Amino acid sequence: VRNIKATIEYDGTDFCGFQIQPSDRTVQGELERAGGMIFPGRRFKILGAGRTDSGVHATGQVISFGVPEAFPVDRLCGALNGVLSGDVRVKRILEVPDSFHPRYSAKSRTYVYVVLNRVQGSALLRRYTWHVRKPLSIEAIRSAAAEFIGIRDFASFGMPHKSGGCTVREIQDIKIRSRGDAILFHIRGNAFLKGMARTIAGTLVEAGRGELDPRDIAKIMGMRDRRKIRVTAPPQGLFLTRVEY
Amino acid sequence: VRNIKATIEYDGTDFCGFQIQPSDRTVQGELERAGGMIFPGRRFKILGAGRTDSGVHATGQVISFGVPEAFPVDRLCGALNGVLSGDVRVKRILEVPDSFHPRYSAKSRTYVYVVLNRVQGSALLRRYTWHVRKPLSIEAIRSAAAEFIGIRDFASFGMPHKSGGCTVREIQDIKIRSRGDAILFHIRGNAFLKGMARTIAGTLVEAGRGELDPRDIAKIMGMRDRRKIRVTAPPQGLFLTRVEY
Numbered sequence: 001v002r003n004i005k006a007t008i009e010y011d012g013t014d015f016c017g018f019q020i021q022p023s024d025r026t027v028q029g030e031l032e033r034a035g036g037m038i039f040p041g042r043r044f045k046i047l048g049a050g051r052t053d054s055g056v057h058a059t060g061q062v063i064s065f066g067v068p069e070a071f072p073v074d075r076l077c078g079a080l081n082g083v084l085s086g087d088v089r090v091k092r093i094l095e096v097p098d099s100f101h102p103r104y105s106a107k108s109r110t111y112v113y114v115v116l117n118r119v120q121g122s123a124l125l126r127r128y129t130w131h132v133r134k135p136l137s138i139e140a141i142r143s144a145a146a147e148f149i150g151i152r153d154f155a156s157f158g159m160p161h162k163s164g165g166c167t168v169r170e171i172q173d174i175k176i177r178s179r180g181d182a183i184l185f186h187i188r189g190n191a192f193l194k195g196m197a198r199t200i201a202g203t204l205v206e207a208g209r210g211e212l213d214p215r216d217i218a219k220i221m222g223m224r225d226r227r228k229i230r231v232t233a234p235p236q237g238l239f240l241t242r243v244e245y
Numbered sequence: 246v247r248n249i250k251a252t253i254e255y256d257g258t259d260f261c262g263f264q265i266q267p268s269d270r271t272v273q274g275e276l277e278r279a280g281g282m283i284f285p286g287r288r289f290k291i292l293g294a295g296r297t298d299s300g301v302h303a304t305g306q307v308i309s310f311g312v313p314e315a316f317p318v319d320r321l322c323g324a325l326n327g328v329l330s331g332d333v334r335v336k337r338i339l340e341v342p343d344s345f346h347p348r349y350s351a352k353s354r355t356y357v358y359v360v361l362n363r364v365q366g367s368a369l370l371r372r373y374t375w376h377v378r379k380p381l382s383i384e385a386i387r388s389a390a391a392e393f394i395g396i397r398d399f400a401s402f403g404m405p406h407k408s409g410g411c412t413v414r415e416i417q418d419i420k421i422r423s424r425g426d427a428i429l430f431h432i433r434g435n436a437f438l439k440g441m442a443r444t445i446a447g448t449l450v451e452a453g454r455g456e457l458d459p460r461d462i463a464k465i466m467g468m469r470d471r472r473k474i475r476v477t478a479p480p481q482g483l484f485l486t487r488v489e490y
Contacts, residue, residue, distance in 0.1 A: 089368045123254045123334045
Protein backbone atom coordinates (compact mmCIF):
# COMPACT_ATOMS: atom_id res chain seq x y z
CA VAL A 1 0.00 0.00 0.00
CA ARG A 2 1.26 3.46 -0.94
CA ASN A 3 0.46 6.50 1.19
CA ILE A 4 -0.98 9.37 -0.87
CA LYS A 5 -1.24 13.05 0.02
CA ALA A 6 -3.92 14.92 -1.93
CA THR A 7 -4.72 18.62 -2.02
CA ILE A 8 -8.42 19.20 -2.51
CA GLU A 9 -10.87 22.02 -3.16
CA TYR A 10 -14.54 22.09 -2.21
CA ASP A 11 -17.59 24.31 -2.21
CA GLY A 12 -18.92 23.83 1.33
CA THR A 13 -22.42 25.15 0.56
CA ASP A 14 -24.09 21.77 0.17
CA PHE A 15 -22.00 19.84 2.72
CA CYS A 16 -22.60 19.33 6.44
CA GLY A 17 -18.91 19.96 7.08
CA PHE A 18 -15.82 17.89 6.39
CA GLN A 19 -16.01 15.08 8.94
CA ILE A 20 -17.97 11.97 8.05
CA GLN A 21 -21.38 11.51 9.68
CA PRO A 22 -23.79 8.61 9.44
CA SER A 23 -26.72 10.40 7.78
CA ASP A 24 -25.51 13.79 6.46
CA ARG A 25 -23.64 14.66 3.28
CA THR A 26 -20.01 15.46 4.20
CA VAL A 27 -16.80 16.06 2.24
CA GLN A 28 -15.09 13.06 3.83
CA GLY A 29 -18.14 10.89 3.09
CA GLU A 30 -18.13 12.01 -0.55
CA LEU A 31 -14.38 11.30 -0.91
CA GLU A 32 -14.69 7.86 0.69
CA ARG A 33 -17.67 7.07 -1.57
CA ALA A 34 -15.59 8.04 -4.63
CA GLY A 35 -12.57 6.04 -3.43
CA GLY A 36 -14.81 3.02 -2.82
CA MET A 37 -15.86 3.15 -6.48
CA ILE A 38 -12.25 3.20 -7.73
CA PHE A 39 -11.01 0.55 -5.28
CA PRO A 40 -13.99 -1.78 -4.86
CA GLY A 41 -13.79 -4.41 -2.15
CA ARG A 42 -11.17 -2.44 -0.20
CA ARG A 43 -11.86 -0.35 2.86
CA PHE A 44 -11.13 3.21 1.64
CA LYS A 45 -10.57 5.56 4.57
CA ILE A 46 -9.21 9.10 4.38
CA LEU A 47 -7.60 11.41 6.94
CA GLY A 48 -7.94 15.20 6.71
CA ALA A 49 -5.80 18.10 7.93
CA GLY A 50 -8.70 20.19 9.24
CA ARG A 51 -12.33 19.51 10.10
CA THR A 52 -14.08 22.44 8.46
CA ASP A 53 -17.60 23.31 9.65
CA SER A 54 -20.80 23.03 7.68
CA GLY A 55 -20.82 25.62 4.86
CA VAL A 56 -17.06 26.37 5.05
CA HIS A 57 -15.10 26.08 1.79
CA ALA A 58 -11.57 24.93 0.99
CA THR A 59 -9.10 25.66 -1.78
CA GLY A 60 -6.20 23.86 -0.08
CA GLN A 61 -7.46 21.16 2.29
CA VAL A 62 -5.04 18.24 2.54
CA ILE A 63 -6.07 14.60 2.92
CA SER A 64 -4.22 11.27 2.89
CA PHE A 65 -5.20 7.70 2.07
CA GLY A 66 -3.68 4.40 1.01
CA VAL A 67 -3.83 2.96 -2.51
CA PRO A 68 -2.72 -0.47 -3.78
CA GLU A 69 0.92 -0.63 -4.98
CA ALA A 70 -0.19 -1.53 -8.49
CA PHE A 71 -2.40 1.54 -9.05
CA PRO A 72 -0.75 4.17 -11.32
CA VAL A 73 -0.47 7.28 -9.14
CA ASP A 74 -0.48 9.64 -12.14
CA ARG A 75 -4.02 8.50 -13.00
CA LEU A 76 -5.40 8.93 -9.48
CA CYS A 77 -6.35 12.60 -9.72
CA GLY A 78 -8.38 12.10 -12.91
CA ALA A 79 -9.92 8.86 -11.63
CA LEU A 80 -11.17 10.47 -8.41
CA ASN A 81 -12.46 13.61 -10.20
CA GLY A 82 -14.25 11.33 -12.65
CA VAL A 83 -16.46 9.91 -9.89
CA LEU A 84 -16.58 12.78 -7.37
CA SER A 85 -19.51 15.16 -7.40
CA GLY A 86 -18.66 18.56 -8.95
CA ASP A 87 -18.42 20.41 -5.63
CA VAL A 88 -15.26 18.51 -4.59
CA ARG A 89 -12.13 18.39 -6.79
CA VAL A 90 -8.73 16.82 -6.26
CA LYS A 91 -6.09 19.37 -7.32
CA ARG A 92 -2.79 17.57 -6.71
CA ILE A 93 -1.58 14.10 -5.72
CA LEU A 94 1.79 13.19 -4.17
CA GLU A 95 3.14 9.90 -2.89
CA VAL A 96 4.44 10.39 0.69
CA PRO A 97 6.15 8.22 3.34
CA ASP A 98 3.92 6.13 5.60
CA SER A 99 4.82 8.43 8.49
CA PHE A 100 2.95 11.36 6.84
CA HIS A 101 -0.27 12.26 8.66
CA PRO A 102 -2.24 15.26 7.28
CA ARG A 103 -3.25 16.45 10.75
CA TYR A 104 -0.29 15.57 12.99
CA SER A 105 2.40 16.40 10.42
CA ALA A 106 0.95 19.86 9.66
CA LYS A 107 3.03 22.85 10.79
CA SER A 108 0.41 25.49 10.00
CA ARG A 109 -3.00 26.10 8.49
CA THR A 110 -4.12 29.25 6.69
CA TYR A 111 -7.74 30.33 6.57
CA VAL A 112 -9.00 33.27 4.52
CA TYR A 113 -12.19 35.04 5.57
CA VAL A 114 -13.94 37.28 3.02
CA VAL A 115 -16.19 40.18 4.07
CA LEU A 116 -18.19 42.12 1.46
CA ASN A 117 -18.39 45.60 2.98
CA ARG A 118 -20.98 47.70 1.16
CA VAL A 119 -24.60 48.72 1.47
CA GLN A 120 -26.21 46.35 -1.04
CA GLY A 121 -25.40 42.63 -1.07
CA SER A 122 -24.17 40.65 -4.05
CA ALA A 123 -26.18 38.00 -5.90
CA LEU A 124 -23.02 36.34 -7.23
CA LEU A 125 -20.90 36.43 -4.06
CA ARG A 126 -23.56 35.57 -1.48
CA ARG A 127 -22.35 31.97 -1.07
CA TYR A 128 -18.71 33.02 -0.65
CA THR A 129 -18.73 36.19 1.48
CA TRP A 130 -20.21 37.70 4.63
CA HIS A 131 -22.15 40.81 3.66
CA VAL A 132 -21.53 43.56 6.26
CA ARG A 133 -23.31 46.86 5.58
CA LYS A 134 -21.74 49.14 8.14
CA PRO A 135 -18.45 50.65 6.88
CA LEU A 136 -15.53 48.93 8.60
CA SER A 137 -12.34 50.60 9.77
CA ILE A 138 -9.36 48.70 8.35
CA GLU A 139 -7.18 50.38 10.94
CA ALA A 140 -9.31 49.07 13.83
CA ILE A 141 -9.34 45.59 12.26
CA ARG A 142 -5.53 45.64 12.03
CA SER A 143 -5.22 46.73 15.68
CA ALA A 144 -7.57 43.93 16.72
CA ALA A 145 -5.69 41.37 14.58
CA ALA A 146 -2.43 42.19 16.37
CA GLU A 147 -4.01 41.13 19.68
CA PHE A 148 -4.36 37.54 18.44
CA ILE A 149 -0.74 37.00 17.40
CA GLY A 150 1.31 34.60 19.52
CA ILE A 151 0.85 31.52 21.67
CA ARG A 152 -2.38 32.07 23.59
CA ASP A 153 -5.10 30.18 25.38
CA PHE A 154 -8.01 30.46 22.93
CA ALA A 155 -10.62 28.82 25.22
CA SER A 156 -12.90 31.87 24.75
CA PHE A 157 -12.68 31.48 20.96
CA GLY A 158 -13.41 27.81 20.35
CA MET A 159 -13.75 24.27 21.65
CA PRO A 160 -11.09 21.56 21.50
CA HIS A 161 -12.13 18.66 19.27
CA LYS A 162 -11.86 16.31 22.27
CA SER A 163 -13.64 17.57 25.36
CA GLY A 164 -11.15 18.60 28.04
CA GLY A 165 -8.40 18.92 25.40
CA CYS A 166 -5.77 21.64 25.34
CA THR A 167 -7.00 25.08 24.18
CA VAL A 168 -3.59 26.71 23.65
CA ARG A 169 -2.84 27.51 20.01
CA GLU A 170 -0.40 29.74 18.16
CA ILE A 171 -1.63 32.37 15.72
CA GLN A 172 1.42 33.09 13.62
CA ASP A 173 0.15 35.82 11.35
CA ILE A 174 -2.99 37.75 10.37
CA LYS A 175 -2.90 39.88 7.21
CA ILE A 176 -5.75 42.25 6.41
CA ARG A 177 -6.21 43.09 2.73
CA SER A 178 -8.70 45.35 1.02
CA ARG A 179 -9.79 44.57 -2.59
CA GLY A 180 -12.52 46.88 -3.88
CA ASP A 181 -15.58 46.29 -1.68
CA ALA A 182 -14.06 43.13 -0.17
CA ILE A 183 -11.91 42.86 2.95
CA LEU A 184 -9.90 39.65 3.35
CA PHE A 185 -8.47 38.29 6.60
CA HIS A 186 -5.58 35.84 6.05
CA ILE A 187 -5.21 33.96 9.35
CA ARG A 188 -2.31 31.54 9.82
CA GLY A 189 -1.96 29.38 12.92
CA ASN A 190 -0.35 26.13 13.99
CA ALA A 191 -3.83 24.67 14.58
CA PHE A 192 -7.37 25.92 15.24
CA LEU A 193 -9.99 25.03 17.83
CA LYS A 194 -13.48 24.21 16.60
CA GLY A 195 -15.11 27.49 15.50
CA MET A 196 -11.97 29.54 16.20
CA ALA A 197 -11.40 30.95 12.70
CA ARG A 198 -15.00 32.22 12.66
CA THR A 199 -14.91 33.77 16.16
CA ILE A 200 -11.65 35.55 15.30
CA ALA A 201 -13.22 36.82 12.04
CA GLY A 202 -16.38 37.88 13.91
CA THR A 203 -14.32 39.71 16.54
CA LEU A 204 -12.29 41.50 13.84
CA VAL A 205 -15.53 42.70 12.22
CA GLU A 206 -16.88 43.82 15.62
CA ALA A 207 -13.70 45.89 16.10
CA GLY A 208 -13.98 47.22 12.52
CA ARG A 209 -17.53 48.40 13.24
CA GLY A 210 -16.27 50.27 16.30
CA GLU A 211 -18.31 48.05 18.63
CA LEU A 212 -15.32 46.50 20.40
CA ASP A 213 -12.14 48.17 21.61
CA PRO A 214 -9.19 46.07 20.32
CA ARG A 215 -7.62 46.37 23.80
CA ASP A 216 -10.52 44.34 25.25
CA ILE A 217 -9.51 41.24 23.27
CA ALA A 218 -6.80 40.34 25.79
CA LYS A 219 -9.42 40.56 28.57
CA ILE A 220 -11.82 38.30 26.65
CA MET A 221 -9.00 35.78 26.19
CA GLY A 222 -8.20 35.90 29.89
CA MET A 223 -11.76 34.92 30.80
CA ARG A 224 -11.47 31.56 29.02
CA ASP A 225 -15.23 31.64 28.48
CA ARG A 226 -16.76 30.76 25.12
CA ARG A 227 -19.90 32.79 25.98
CA LYS A 228 -17.92 36.07 25.91
CA ILE A 229 -17.75 36.07 22.10
CA ARG A 230 -20.60 38.14 20.74
CA VAL A 231 -20.03 37.75 17.01
CA THR A 232 -19.29 34.51 15.16
CA ALA A 233 -18.78 35.13 11.46
CA PRO A 234 -21.07 33.01 9.23
CA PRO A 235 -19.48 29.96 7.55
CA GLN A 236 -19.86 30.94 3.90
CA GLY A 237 -17.09 33.60 4.08
CA LEU A 238 -14.46 31.13 5.31
CA PHE A 239 -11.94 29.22 3.17
CA LEU A 240 -9.23 26.78 4.28
CA THR A 241 -6.60 27.84 1.76
CA ARG A 242 -3.36 26.15 2.78
CA VAL A 243 -1.79 23.54 5.03
CA GLU A 244 1.98 23.59 5.45
CA TYR A 245 4.23 20.65 6.38
CA VAL B 246 -45.38 58.11 -12.30
CA ARG B 247 -41.61 58.37 -12.33
CA ASN B 248 -39.50 56.31 -14.71
CA ILE B 249 -36.70 54.44 -12.92
CA LYS B 250 -33.55 52.91 -14.38
CA ALA B 251 -32.03 50.18 -12.20
CA THR B 252 -28.75 48.30 -12.61
CA ILE B 253 -29.07 44.74 -11.35
CA GLU B 254 -26.91 41.69 -10.66
CA TYR B 255 -28.03 38.08 -10.69
CA ASP B 256 -26.77 34.54 -10.35
CA GLY B 257 -28.43 32.82 -13.31
CA THR B 258 -27.92 29.27 -11.97
CA ASP B 259 -31.42 28.84 -10.59
CA PHE B 260 -33.29 30.91 -13.18
CA CYS B 261 -34.83 29.85 -16.48
CA GLY B 262 -33.43 32.99 -18.08
CA PHE B 263 -34.40 36.65 -17.80
CA GLN B 264 -37.68 36.88 -19.69
CA ILE B 265 -40.90 36.17 -17.80
CA GLN B 266 -42.60 32.83 -18.45
CA PRO B 267 -45.89 31.52 -17.12
CA SER B 268 -44.58 28.52 -15.17
CA ASP B 269 -40.78 28.84 -14.80
CA ARG B 270 -38.70 30.89 -12.38
CA THR B 271 -37.23 33.87 -14.27
CA VAL B 272 -35.35 37.03 -13.28
CA GLN B 273 -38.10 39.27 -14.69
CA GLY B 274 -40.73 37.22 -12.84
CA GLU B 275 -38.81 37.54 -9.57
CA LEU B 276 -38.40 41.32 -10.01
CA GLU B 277 -42.09 41.81 -10.85
CA ARG B 278 -43.08 39.69 -7.83
CA ALA B 279 -40.87 41.87 -5.58
CA GLY B 280 -42.24 45.11 -7.09
CA GLY B 281 -45.78 43.83 -6.59
CA MET B 282 -45.07 43.47 -2.87
CA ILE B 283 -43.77 47.05 -2.56
CA PHE B 284 -46.51 48.58 -4.72
CA PRO B 285 -49.57 46.45 -3.97
CA GLY B 286 -52.63 46.97 -6.11
CA ARG B 287 -50.58 48.44 -8.96
CA ARG B 288 -49.54 46.61 -12.10
CA PHE B 289 -45.73 46.41 -11.76
CA LYS B 290 -44.10 45.69 -15.11
CA ILE B 291 -40.39 45.90 -15.90
CA LEU B 292 -38.44 46.23 -19.13
CA GLY B 293 -34.93 44.77 -19.53
CA ALA B 294 -31.95 45.67 -21.74
CA GLY B 295 -31.08 42.08 -22.69
CA ARG B 296 -32.86 38.74 -22.50
CA THR B 297 -30.18 36.49 -21.04
CA ASP B 298 -30.59 32.73 -21.47
CA SER B 299 -31.21 30.17 -18.78
CA GLY B 300 -28.12 29.87 -16.55
CA VAL B 301 -26.47 33.10 -17.79
CA HIS B 302 -25.43 35.61 -15.09
CA ALA B 303 -25.39 39.41 -14.98
CA THR B 304 -23.40 41.98 -13.06
CA GLY B 305 -24.73 44.95 -15.05
CA GLN B 306 -28.15 44.17 -16.51
CA VAL B 307 -30.33 47.31 -16.82
CA ILE B 308 -34.08 47.41 -16.26
CA SER B 309 -36.69 50.15 -16.07
CA PHE B 310 -40.08 50.50 -14.40
CA GLY B 311 -42.52 53.12 -13.18
CA VAL B 312 -43.05 54.06 -9.51
CA PRO B 313 -45.66 56.38 -7.96
CA GLU B 314 -44.56 60.04 -7.67
CA ALA B 315 -44.82 59.92 -3.87
CA PHE B 316 -42.40 57.01 -3.37
CA PRO B 317 -38.96 58.14 -2.08
CA VAL B 318 -36.52 57.05 -4.79
CA ASP B 319 -33.59 56.85 -2.34
CA ARG B 320 -35.36 54.03 -0.48
CA LEU B 321 -36.19 51.99 -3.57
CA CYS B 322 -32.93 50.00 -3.77
CA GLY B 323 -33.16 48.82 -0.17
CA ALA B 324 -36.90 48.17 -0.43
CA LEU B 325 -36.51 45.92 -3.47
CA ASN B 326 -33.49 44.07 -2.04
CA GLY B 327 -35.48 43.52 1.14
CA VAL B 328 -38.07 41.43 -0.71
CA LEU B 329 -36.04 39.97 -3.60
CA SER B 330 -34.55 36.49 -3.28
CA GLY B 331 -30.78 36.53 -2.63
CA ASP B 332 -29.80 35.58 -6.17
CA VAL B 333 -31.00 38.94 -7.59
CA ARG B 334 -29.77 42.28 -6.23
CA VAL B 335 -30.47 45.86 -7.28
CA LYS B 336 -27.14 47.73 -7.37
CA ARG B 337 -28.10 51.26 -8.41
CA ILE B 338 -31.27 53.27 -9.02
CA LEU B 339 -31.62 56.41 -11.13
CA GLU B 340 -34.64 58.49 -12.10
CA VAL B 341 -34.72 58.92 -15.90
CA PRO B 342 -36.93 60.71 -18.47
CA ASP B 343 -40.04 58.86 -19.70
CA SER B 344 -38.33 58.48 -23.08
CA PHE B 345 -35.70 56.13 -21.59
CA HIS B 346 -36.13 52.51 -22.71
CA PRO B 347 -33.52 49.99 -21.46
CA ARG B 348 -33.50 48.06 -24.75
CA TYR B 349 -34.13 50.70 -27.42
CA SER B 350 -32.01 53.42 -25.79
CA ALA B 351 -28.96 51.13 -25.34
CA LYS B 352 -25.91 51.95 -27.49
CA SER B 353 -23.94 48.83 -26.57
CA ARG B 354 -23.89 45.71 -24.40
CA THR B 355 -20.79 44.02 -22.98
CA TYR B 356 -20.70 40.33 -22.19
CA VAL B 357 -17.79 38.62 -20.46
CA TYR B 358 -17.23 34.90 -21.02
CA VAL B 359 -14.97 33.03 -18.57
CA VAL B 360 -13.11 29.85 -19.55
CA LEU B 361 -11.17 27.86 -16.93
CA ASN B 362 -8.34 26.32 -18.94
CA ARG B 363 -6.61 23.60 -16.95
CA VAL B 364 -6.68 19.83 -16.56
CA GLN B 365 -8.70 19.51 -13.34
CA GLY B 366 -11.96 21.41 -12.85
CA SER B 367 -12.76 23.72 -9.95
CA ALA B 368 -15.30 23.00 -7.21
CA LEU B 369 -15.70 26.69 -6.40
CA LEU B 370 -15.85 28.06 -9.97
CA ARG B 371 -17.96 25.37 -11.62
CA ARG B 372 -21.11 27.53 -11.66
CA TYR B 373 -19.29 30.53 -13.14
CA THR B 374 -16.86 29.16 -15.75
CA TRP B 375 -16.60 26.76 -18.65
CA HIS B 376 -13.97 24.15 -17.83
CA VAL B 377 -11.86 23.43 -20.95
CA ARG B 378 -9.07 20.86 -20.45
CA LYS B 379 -7.15 21.18 -23.69
CA PRO B 380 -4.59 24.02 -23.56
CA LEU B 381 -5.86 26.97 -25.59
CA SER B 382 -3.74 29.23 -27.80
CA ILE B 383 -4.39 32.85 -26.80
CA GLU B 384 -2.88 33.91 -30.11
CA ALA B 385 -5.35 31.78 -32.12
CA ILE B 386 -8.24 33.11 -29.99
CA ARG B 387 -7.13 36.70 -30.70
CA SER B 388 -6.93 36.00 -34.46
CA ALA B 389 -10.42 34.48 -34.37
CA ALA B 390 -11.79 37.39 -32.33
CA ALA B 391 -10.61 39.89 -34.96
CA GLU B 392 -12.83 38.13 -37.54
CA PHE B 393 -15.97 39.14 -35.63
CA ILE B 394 -15.27 42.88 -35.42
CA GLY B 395 -17.48 45.13 -37.51
CA ILE B 396 -21.01 45.29 -38.90
CA ARG B 397 -21.80 41.76 -40.04
CA ASP B 398 -24.72 39.46 -40.76
CA PHE B 399 -24.62 37.09 -37.78
CA ALA B 400 -27.39 34.75 -39.03
CA SER B 401 -25.02 31.77 -38.57
CA PHE B 402 -24.40 32.76 -34.94
CA GLY B 403 -27.89 33.32 -33.55
CA MET B 404 -31.58 33.87 -34.03
CA PRO B 405 -33.40 37.20 -34.08
CA HIS B 406 -35.84 37.54 -31.15
CA LYS B 407 -38.68 37.99 -33.68
CA SER B 408 -38.73 35.38 -36.42
CA GLY B 409 -37.77 36.90 -39.76
CA GLY B 410 -36.11 39.86 -37.98
CA CYS B 411 -32.86 41.46 -39.03
CA THR B 412 -29.68 39.47 -38.24
CA VAL B 413 -27.15 42.26 -38.84
CA ARG B 414 -25.31 43.36 -35.68
CA GLU B 415 -22.16 45.29 -34.92
CA ILE B 416 -19.42 43.77 -32.77
CA GLN B 417 -17.44 46.79 -31.64
CA ASP B 418 -14.68 45.15 -29.64
CA ILE B 419 -13.45 41.79 -28.30
CA LYS B 420 -10.68 41.81 -25.70
CA ILE B 421 -9.01 38.54 -24.66
CA ARG B 422 -7.45 38.52 -21.20
CA SER B 423 -5.58 35.81 -19.38
CA ARG B 424 -5.70 35.68 -15.54
CA GLY B 425 -3.95 32.65 -14.06
CA ASP B 426 -5.85 29.58 -15.32
CA ALA B 427 -8.75 31.71 -16.55
CA ILE B 428 -9.21 33.22 -19.99
CA LEU B 429 -11.78 36.03 -20.29
CA PHE B 430 -13.47 37.18 -23.49
CA HIS B 431 -14.87 40.73 -23.22
CA ILE B 432 -17.32 41.07 -26.11
CA ARG B 433 -18.95 44.44 -26.82
CA GLY B 434 -21.63 44.89 -29.47
CA ASN B 435 -24.51 47.20 -30.30
CA ALA B 436 -26.91 44.28 -29.76
CA PHE B 437 -26.84 40.48 -29.77
CA LEU B 438 -28.97 37.84 -31.46
CA LYS B 439 -30.35 35.05 -29.29
CA GLY B 440 -27.46 32.71 -28.42
CA MET B 441 -24.88 34.89 -30.23
CA ALA B 442 -22.56 35.61 -27.27
CA ARG B 443 -22.31 31.86 -26.60
CA THR B 444 -21.71 30.84 -30.23
CA ILE B 445 -18.97 33.49 -30.52
CA ALA B 446 -17.40 32.22 -27.27
CA GLY B 447 -17.68 28.61 -28.46
CA THR B 448 -16.07 29.50 -31.80
CA LEU B 449 -13.22 31.33 -30.04
CA VAL B 450 -12.55 28.22 -27.93
CA GLU B 451 -12.68 26.01 -31.04
CA ALA B 452 -10.04 28.26 -32.64
CA GLY B 453 -7.99 28.23 -29.41
CA ARG B 454 -8.00 24.41 -29.44
CA GLY B 455 -6.67 24.47 -32.98
CA GLU B 456 -9.84 22.84 -34.33
CA LEU B 457 -10.93 25.79 -36.46
CA ASP B 458 -8.84 28.03 -38.68
CA PRO B 459 -9.71 31.66 -37.79
CA ARG B 460 -9.85 32.42 -41.53
CA ASP B 461 -12.86 30.07 -41.84
CA ILE B 462 -15.00 32.32 -39.64
CA ALA B 463 -15.76 34.69 -42.54
CA LYS B 464 -16.90 31.68 -44.60
CA ILE B 465 -19.19 30.45 -41.80
CA MET B 466 -20.68 33.96 -41.59
CA GLY B 467 -21.26 34.02 -45.32
CA MET B 468 -23.33 30.82 -45.17
CA ARG B 469 -25.95 32.45 -42.94
CA ASP B 470 -26.75 28.99 -41.53
CA ARG B 471 -27.16 28.42 -37.80
CA ARG B 472 -26.27 24.70 -38.23
CA LYS B 473 -22.68 25.58 -39.23
CA ILE B 474 -21.72 26.42 -35.61
CA ARG B 475 -20.21 23.35 -34.01
CA VAL B 476 -19.51 24.67 -30.51
CA THR B 477 -21.90 26.69 -28.36
CA ALA B 478 -20.29 27.66 -25.05
CA PRO B 479 -22.32 26.56 -22.01
CA PRO B 480 -24.35 29.28 -20.24
CA GLN B 481 -22.65 29.30 -16.82
CA GLY B 482 -19.49 31.02 -18.14
CA LEU B 483 -21.41 34.03 -19.52
CA PHE B 484 -22.01 37.35 -17.73
CA LEU B 485 -23.86 40.44 -19.02
CA THR B 486 -21.58 43.02 -17.42
CA ARG B 487 -22.54 46.38 -18.89
CA VAL B 488 -25.13 48.25 -20.94
CA GLU B 489 -24.19 51.68 -22.24
CA TYR B 490 -26.56 54.53 -23.14
